[in-house]
Amino acid sequence: MPDGHAPEPDIDATNSPVRPYILTWGRQNCDVVRLDMISVVIAARSDVDEMALEPEQLAILTLCRRPLSVAExxxxxxxxxxxxxxxxxxxxxxxxxxxxxxxxxxxxxGRDILQAVLDGIQRL
Known part of the structure; x- marks a missing residue:
């Protein structure tokens, strides 16, 4: 510290707890539906205007081509x-x-699910 200035702390922005919340504009609550960690999510359609979505949303759509839980x-x-x-x-x-x-x-x-299970058991 020969010039009288304290060294700047080494801050890793990728591990900052603030950075992820920038992705949601600081919002912490879901506006549309109540989701929990084991809610299952799947992409509903493929015709998406990619320019209208954030990169993280596009990544979610790619991941959710098959059903995944929120935690996954x-x-x-x-x-x-x-x-x-x-x-x-x-x-x-x-x-x-x-x-x-x-x-x-x-x-x-539902009855249809129970019937499908029963049919499967009977085929064994």
Whole structure:
């Protein structure tokens, strides 16, 4: 420190907790639908105006050509789940992706699903 100035701290912007929230313009809540970490997301259509979307949204559309959970999308993109939820919510609002809660033990099961399971068991 011979010139009297303190050295600047070494800041890695990629690991900053602020950077991911820039992707959502600081929004932390989903506007369209309530998503949780195990909500399943899939691309709804292929005719997308790529110029109207952010690069991260395009990456989500590419990943979601096959069904993925919100947590899986977050892991693939290395972006916090809260940020991914907002980005997915925006895509749902534009009709680019569909999301649904996964089936659980409390989910009502339709007769057609039960019949398909029974038919499969009988074929064994």
């Amino acid at each position: 999308v977050s892991a693939h993109m290395d972006i916090p789940v809260a940020v991914v939820k907002v980005l997915i919510s925006d895509l749902i609002g534009r009709g680019h992706v569909l999301a649904r809660a996964p089936y659980t033990s409390q989910s009502p099961v």
